[in-house]
Amino acid sequence: MSSTYGKILKIATFGESHGLGIGVVIEGCPAGLDFDPDFIQSELSRRKPGQSRITTQRREADEFEVLSGVFEGKTTGTPIALLIRNEDQRSKDYSHIAAQYRPSHADYTYQAKYGIRDYRGGGRSSARETAARVAAGALAKLLLKKVGVSVQAYVSQVGTLKLEKSYQELDLAQTETNDVRCPDAAMAQRMFDYIDETRKRGDSVGGVVTCVAQGVPAGWGEPVFDKLHAELGKAMLSINAVKGFEYGSGFAGVEMYGSQHNDAFFTDENGKVRTSTNLSGGIQGGISNGEAIYFRTAFKPVATIMQDQDSVDQFGEKVTVQGKGRHDPCVVPRAVPIVEAMTALVLADFYLRQLANRI
Amino acid sequence: MSSTYGKILKIATFGESHGLGIGVVIEGCPAGLDFDPDFIQSELSRRKPGQSRITTQRREADEFEVLSGVFEGKTTGTPIALLIRNEDQRSKDYSHIAAQYRPSHADYTYQAKYGIRDYRGGGRSSARETAARVAAGALAKLLLKKVGVSVQAYVSQVGTLKLEKSYQELDLAQTETNDVRCPDAAMAQRMFDYIDETRKRGDSVGGVVTCVAQGVPAGWGEPVFDKLHAELGKAMLSINAVKGFEYGSGFAGVEMYGSQHNDAFFTDENGKVRTSTNLSGGIQGGISNGEAIYFRTAFKPVATIMQDQDSVDQFGEKVTVQGKGRHDPCVVPRAVPIVEAMTALVLADFYLRQLANRI
């Protein structure tokens, strides 16, 4: 198991879906940063369950406690431990699946790997763990804000409904105005209806979250292995239910010729080197080039559905997994703050790493 | 800069395109493994330039020297250093671009990050660095073979030409029978012609490499951050020119419902837990489930083209970057062994990591 992430700004998350709580220890945050608990709480609230009828009905306030690392409102350079107690544990809901392997969940693989698992709500494999990431990511956002970097994600696809506009054509300030977190109001409504209808059928559906980071100067990213997009990719793929990642032109770029795909350099009015197009997605050779960084992350339909499914149990016997409990019919609306959090953690770490670049 | 990869089986690569050579130090390889220099050389030869008229005409034998870590034909548990001397350096070819920023290359970002760069052939940012990865990956393959794991990649798309067959429908033994490394002979010929025509126009085109790992038992991968697919994704995205990664159902899975997407478990005739479909791509919750692992990696059209392009130089002045030198019109045929190498390194590392899973 590896529950740590980052090189200088490092996080170690812990906790299970139905244990006492979820938390994170953040190490390497520079001293002297204003610690804004309200902002962190607001980010947690964007991720918490029960926000609308298209998200799971589990009830969690997701309030956090600061155990260490903050003094008189500022970070002190010491580890910052944040704890979110679990409230609505309802362990009884899960007793019937103690020995069952739910299809496309991690029940079987955890059992195969460890020989034991906390089966309640998926235990450690539950997306509840991402609450800890969001709390840590909120702190990373505060650090990035200090250096002029913003991170904004939004839902760009639900099932077959795909927002064809690029991020430049959208008003990202509209993202939080609807439950789907799609900045295009008309599309947001269509997506909501799509998800709600899926929910009513007891089914689930996938989606895509697009993320844009602006204000990153040229020079972040550590090739040849820790390329900026490689680390972003890993961070995104580490989120529950993610199946794919692409940045800049992505998979569509495959079909282009180099003469179409190359981004021409020019010098702007301020003497800054820019590119006239941005198929590079703001990253060249694994290093930011000063343009906007953008990427897309694909989420599968969540595995929990309200339908009976064939499966086996720990003893290899055939069982029927029954569809009950609570679930998200589509994970992407709540995934938006998680994508932002992981992006912020990656970028903040690269910000700190590049401080030692030059003599 | 981060030129190290892996947790237990770790590699540290070094070298520039036109320096003395390229190399790798491999640490953490278990002692007692038969070191097969012929196999390593054969893998290097699959990656080396000048294989056919659709690859770059740079001439490199890519022969390697074992500097340490092998004794009487076996690994000793100590660091294994491999060195590949550069032969065809032709530094003069590059003098004209010393101060130029070639579009969609890493010239500008390296200069912005470090304030200095070895401009000859892209220096450290050249894909020549991947020779070191292929050498190390060959050793990882030898280790994996001991535990019954194979890794096979092939070209599944070139530009708009897409192989619609799944890996199960293909005979992967055919991959090496053609210059494109596509296991479908008819498609391989079409792809060859497509690339060759692109080359004649002085242009380049993108492609996709699909990779399949078979024989991985259930239990490899280290969630919550070092999920098997997250690490594979990072490894792929760290390869030059890669723009996207997806595993199992990938981006297409977004459009499915959970009821279609879930892989039903069953117990096979040997009492082994299996899934009847494999949209999970052999990985659930970030841990291998015993099914074949497969994923797709998208490569952009290479940035070097034989056409004049507008750009700027280090002083911000407008320049025309002239298309000369040698280049790969399409990188995917030579990327196949690189994808395999990085996959093997990731899997071998997870193999070693999971040895400490249980009491």
Next chain:
Amino acid sequence: MSSTYGKILKIATFGESHGLGIGVVIEGCPAGLDFDPDFIQSELSRRKPGQSRITTQRREADEFEVLSGVFEGKTTGTPIALLIRNEDQRSKDYSHIAAQYRPSHADYTYQAKYGIRDYRGGGRSSARETAARVAAGALAKLLLKKVGVSVQAYVSQVGTLKLEKSYQELDLAQTETNDVRCPDAAMAQRMFDYIDETRKRGDSVGGVVTCVAQGVPAGWGEPVFDKLHAELGKAMLSINAVKGFEYGSGFAGVEMYGSQHNDAFFTDENGKVRTSTNLSGGIQGGISNGEAIYFRTAFKPVATIMQDQDSVDQFGEKVTVQGKGRHDPCVVPRAVPIVEAMTALVLADFYLRQLANRI
């Protein structure tokens, strides 16, 4: 700041002396280990303040809470988070030193490094942090016990009172029979009186803790940098107030000739390779050789004394630091479980690391 330790069995500690609490996240503990809360509590009680009149009178029950990672009495392979709430915080005691730099404390250096510090009781630099290490170390002891390894430390010197007997001449089972934790009863009494007299004078005094690990098989330790004794040395030197470390013959070995110092090999009745002497301290070339591992750790007199001292404050002004508050007149009795804990963590990590040694 670096509050993480270990490669496979990793700990991340957090917390300040007068914050909400102290804790640790333990990652990499194998699944299936019996989690014995009583044993962990008993180890914490060996370290806790207020045990006798020669230890600080701060009152802390040092009871811990398991936040994650344990299910039905066993470890699950997921991160184990343990939290010890601070009770007797008495922050007011420390307000008078908010701006003062106490001599030979970390007040000045934390301020110089971070520009901010939690001055209450030394904040993060307080030895209170070691409670988290003892809790984690207790778990490491449970793991080591499974593989037949024991770790026992004891006080071998207080000020000028030096126990001249080697560990073989002592009955280590006697260590816990007295407040000093010296296994020689007569010497223990002399040490107690020495410390108590020092305490009455408002002064403090140094000491040495000797530690012995038995049952470690040949093969643990990872040269060339992570030599077994190098890692033990780092672990010991990371404990508050430690000034020196030596293993086997140590500094005294300097004065010997090679012909005296070399440990002759022989084969014992069971066919096991042994050494007839053990000046190597159970470690050769950085790897355990199957003999007992032993080493000595030097602790300085604690910096807190009940006497007035000249110093300066944050503004560079001369101040008199007044001796008040609570303190340990000699740290070594309470350091014994800390030394054992760090030793156990180092050894358990090396146990897990060596599992990947050979094919």
Next chain:
Amino acid sequence: MSSTYGKILKIATFGESHGLGIGVVIEGCPAGLDFDPDFIQSELSRRKPGQSRITTQRREADEFEVLSGVFEGKTTGTPIALLIRNEDQRSKDYSHIAAQYRPSHADYTYQAKYGIRDYRGGGRSSARETAARVAAGALAKLLLKKVGVSVQAYVSQVGTLKLEKSYQELDLAQTETNDVRCPDAAMAQRMFDYIDETRKRGDSVGGVVTCVAQGVPAGWGEPVFDKLHAELGKAMLSINAVKGFEYGSGFAGVEMYGSQHNDAFFTDENGKVRTSTNLSGGIQGGISNGEAIYFRTAFKPVATIMQDQDSVDQFGEKVTVQGKGRHDPCVVPRAVPIVEAMTALVLADFYLRQLANRI
């Protein structure tokens, strides 16, 4: 095996005593540093064998080759690979000990750990590996010089001959004026005679190297685990033949009272916070306080002696290990540049790490 060291400035060493060569890959060196090959060569020459009749007579020029990372005389931020070819391999000298376990060498432990070993000259466990450290350390010295930090080591004890003067009482510029590397000429002569006499008897003897780092500002070191002295201790203990480490007052400090041991703060004429004594050794709470950092490292008598010794072979049979070959009768004269190199690497790494301390 762990042959990597450092967090930001990282080294990976490789090579065996009688393989093709020894080398190091240095990662994380900032770009733009003047690369001074003459200085690096001069440091290697301080360590190389055959310097006088009190060092081993093995002949090695120890000339190095720069494989990567340097362009037009400057570091580029990319990995710097340095290779030192072995010349005087004389493998035949060692064939008689292929199956023997030399007393207090690493033959047995390497065999026990890996099941295979390169027995020629100790293979990887040979102190020849430290040549790579000295080359890397020379680069670290160049970096430290840029920020005003110097590192100077010297021999302060050989066998029972102990230099009682503190570093302040010595003229460290005299260190290189004699073969022993003791800055006190009279003591140097006595030590030389002592070593030479020991050599004539075919024996060996231990010694102590003292090291002083000056110019380190307050704020380097990363508690709670990577305390400055903890990392220095690990680095020293990772050097072949080291048995102990102490800094500041060290083991002698144990016998002092706190009232004697505490270093009083004062503000000097420049407004800088200083301490009037320096028993802290320049480090408080694991962080440099701006005073000189000093420590002592104990080396055992080297295990190779020119005398017959009882031992066993790989089959457990009794053998007589014959004293032949070449050896250092006392390791400390050649250890001086190694101690400096490791110290420089540790300090340079902490210099780079602390750049991210504060917002």
